[in-house]
Amino acid sequence: MQTQPGSQQTQPGGAGRAPLLEVRGLVKHFPVGSPLDRKHLHAVNDVSFVLDRGEVVALVGESGSGKSTTARLIARLYVPTRGEILLDGKDVLKAEPRKASLAYRRRVQMIFQDPFGSLSPNQSIGLQLERPILIHKRALSKAAAKQMVYELLETAGLNPPEEMADKFPFELSGGQRQRVAIARALAVEPEIILADEPISMLDVSIRMGVLNLMYKLKEENGIGFLYITHDLASARYIADRTMVMYAGHVVESGESVRLMENPQHPYTQLLLSAVPNPRAGLRTQEVQARGEIPSLIDPPPGCPFAPRCAHAMDACMQTMPAEQTIEKDHWLRCHLFASK
Amino acid sequence: MEKSVEPVLDIRDLYVEYLTDRGPVRAVEGVSFAIQPGEVFGLAGESACGKSTIAHSILRVLRPPAVITGGQILYKGSDVLKMEGSTIEGFRWAEVSMVFQSAMNSLNPVVKIEHQLTDVLMKHLGVDRSEARKRAEELMDVVNIDKQRLAAYPHELSGGMRQRVVIAIALALKPSLMIMDEPTTALDVVVQKDILQQINQLKKEYGFSILFITHDLSLMVEFSDRIGIMYAGQLVELAPAGKILSEPLHPYTKGLLSSFPSITGARAKLSGIPGAPPNLLDPPIGCRFKPRCAEWEGLEMEKSPRLREVAPGHMVACPCNFPGEASGVN
Numbered sequence: 300m301q302t303q304p305g306s307q308q309t310q311p312g313g314a315g316r317a318p319l320l321e322v323r324g325l326v327k328h329f330p331v332g333s334p335l336d337r338k339h340l341h342a343v344n345d346v347s348f349v350l351d352r353g354e355v356v357a358l359v360g361e362s363g364s365g366k367s368t369t370a371r372l373i374a375r376l377y378v379p380t381r382g383e384i385l386l387d388g389k390d391v392l393k394a395e396p397r398k399a400s401l402a403y404r405r406r407v408q409m410i411f412q413d414p415f416g417s418l419s420p421n422q423s424i425g426l427q428l429e430r431p432i433l434i435h436k437r438a439l440s441k442a443a444a445k446q447m448v449y450e451l452l453e454t455a456g457l458n459p460p461e462e463m464a465d466k467f468p469f470e471l472s473g474g475q476r477q478r479v480a481i482a483r484a485l486a487v488e489p490e491i492i493l494a495d496e497p498i499s500m501l502d503v504s505i506r507m508g509v510l511n512l513m514y515k516l517k518e519e520n521g522i523g524f525l526y527i528t529h530d531l532a533s534a535r536y537i538a539d540r541t542m543v544m545y546a547g548h549v550v551e552s553g554e555s556v557r558l559m560e561n562p563q564h565p566y567t568q569l570l571l572s573a574v575p576n577p578r579a580g581l582r583t584q585e586v587q588a589r590g591e592i593p594s595l596i597d598p599p600p601g602c603p604f605a606p607r608c609a610h611a612m613d614a615c616m617q618t619m620p621a622e623q624t625i626e627k628d629h630w631l632r633c634h635l636f637a638s639k
Numbered sequence: 640m641e642k643s644v645e646p647v648l649d650i651r652d653l654y655v656e657y658l659t660d661r662g663p664v665r666a667v668e669g670v671s672f673a674i675q676p677g678e679v680f681g682l683a684g685e686s687a688c689g690k691s692t693i694a695h696s697i698l699r700v701l702r703p704p705a706v707i708t709g710g711q712i713l714y715k716g717s718d719v720l721k722m723e724g725s726t727i728e729g730f731r732w733a734e735v736s737m738v739f740q741s742a743m744n745s746l747n748p749v750v751k752i753e754h755q756l757t758d759v760l761m762k763h764l765g766v767d768r769s770e771a772r773k774r775a776e777e778l779m780d781v782v783n784i785d786k787q788r789l790a791a792y793p794h795e796l797s798g799g800m801r802q803r804v805v806i807a808i809a810l811a812l813k814p815s816l817m818i819m820d821e822p823t824t825a826l827d828v829v830v831q832k833d834i835l836q837q838i839n840q841l842k843k844e845y846g847f848s849i850l851f852i853t854h855d856l857s858l859m860v861e862f863s864d865r866i867g868i869m870y871a872g873q874l875v876e877l878a879p880a881g882k883i884l885s886e887p888l889h890p891y892t893k894g895l896l897s898s899f900p901s902i903t904g905a906r907a908k909l910s911g912i913p914g915a916p917p918n919l920l921d922p923p924i925g926c927r928f929k930p931r932c933a934e935w936e937g938l939e940m941e942k943s944p945r946l947r948e949v950a951p952g953h954m955v956a957c958p959c960n961f962p963g964e965a966s967g968v969n
Contacts, residue, residue, distance in 0.1 A: 502854075591797050
């Protein structure tokens with residue numbers, strides 16, 4: 300299990316055992332407009348993937364692509380319009396349709412982008428970490444909970460833990476606060492952490508520290524991470540697999556390094572060509588496609604990228620193509636590949 | 640080489656302090672650099688390192704409690720800090736314009752795009768409304784937006800389009816220097832690349848210089864000619880963009896570079912920089928980067944190291960010795 304970033308992890312188990320988390324055909328439409336003129340914003344359309352123990356899966360895309368909504372659906376902060384969320388092969392939406400059970404919330408935790416907004420300003424760090432421990436009954440006495448808090452702080456790299464526990468959020472830097480948020484998620488020993496842009500609001504010099512902490516937790520504790528980001532380079536750095544989202548659809552998915560070496564979907568190609576990459580030579584290739592993500596309110600049928608795509612055909616305007624596997628663990632949804 | 644052409648902007652030993660209740664915060668300390676005509680000069684560093692304070696100082700739009708406590712800012716030879724009343728008003732925008740951070744939200748939400756453009760033109764050029772309207776249409780052409788959109792309100796445009804409008808306003812008076820403070824930070828990468836390419840094209844046509852400010856070092860290396868790296872209010876390294884990437888000298892620059900994973904090549908473990916930037920109310924004595932420095936050799940200094948030239952065009956402020964140098968400590 301001791302692998303460096305760069306090595307691909309083979310799937311353990313395989314036949315017979317259900318994956319830790321599986322999402323099938325997840326859809327979320329938000330109603331917008333007035334009741335007399337009801338419209339729907341198609342935020343997430345038919346998203347399916349698998350996330351196993353000790354795996355980091357990245358969900359990348361531009362703002363408005365539906366990546367955060369996907370994470371919030373899995374965290375059960377929103378009720379999906381359609382689709383299934385399977386934990387250990389059991390459909391949790393059937394068992395607990397409206398609200399997630401305490402057990403589900405223990406196993407699936409979420410950390411948010413803004414470490415300044417996600418912590419209570421008037422409680423000490425120790426108290427904020429103690430609460431989930433007591434609520435989820437992981438410790439039976441206050442003293443035992445306190446000991447657990449110290450261990451959590453140490454795991455998250457907040458030293459010395461006794462001192463950190465007495466501090467308030469305003470006394471901490473952004474990076475330290477995000478570590479507290481991670482420690483709080485860890486307090487209930489989750490199996491999955493949904494990390495929504497966990498480093499994008501942090502100062503650049505401390506971002507790697509937080510990413511490396513996530514990597515350590517994946518390696519040593521076997522936690523599965525869904526890593527939501529707009530930064531492809533960081534997805535390539537930490538994620539085993541990367542999914543590219545556009546206008547609510549996952550358009551391409553593959554093993555991270557391979558996907559970014561060999562992008563096939565025209566949108567993935569566009570996205571990668573726009574990532575600043577000084578090492579590839581200064582002022583590199585031109586961006587080929589102008590324009591921005593289309594409106595998601597009652598969108599027309601067909602591929603959402605078609606209006607910007609240089610290769611668009613008639614079929615692209617009519618239907619969204621099905622998944623096409625082009626090599627091992629690498630698939631995409633594009634009519635260019637549907638005929639082959 | 641620096642003497643042959645007069646720089647557009649020459650900042651000499653600039654000091655800026657924020658006078659807070661808890662004492663002065665030295666936001667900018669002894670910063671000097673010059674920008675040549677047609678050059679893109681990048682100023683990189685983390686939040687609160689003083690880069691935006693420098694930008695605001697150049698236009699003299701610092702708000703209290705910030706005060707400039709020392710140094711000179713020379714624009715084509717004349718001292719901006721000594722300009723008064725009407726001189727400074729004529730200088731702002733006509734000579735130096737600025738695209739602010741989150742500029743796309745700096746448009747007035749209840750005024751049509753047309754009037755936001757024509758107001759600037761009428762005020763500064765003294766032209767009438769129809770002439771201003773004609774110029775506004777030309778400007779929309781320049782930044783690749785359909786003229787029809789002049790009738791739109793800001794909320795009717797996408798983020799990328801609003802940013803283009805702000806750039807059009809900044810270009811309106813054909814300034815010699817454009818300050819761009821995190822111009823594309825709030826935008827998606829595809830739009831970011833598109834806008835930066837367009838600015839590059841405009842720069843070639845109009846020949847203005849750019850002071851480009853961002854925390855994104857990858858983007859900066861791609862876009863700038865020369866780069867200054869700032870840490871805790873001080874300039875710690877200054878070199879051509881390629882050199883910053885290939886031969887960084889200051890340990891902070893090296894740390895910053897190792898904070899950006901690459902999109903190509905082998906996947907290697909990156910360390911970032913341990914610790915966090917210092918509190919400027921009480922900065923470390925001597926070298927401000929010392930507590931986070933991996934290469935610190937135990938040398939204590941009373942004063943911060945000064946910027947010195949260690950190779951042609953390559954300056955660094957670090958007490959360490961570098962190869963090819965006689966003595967490091969000044």
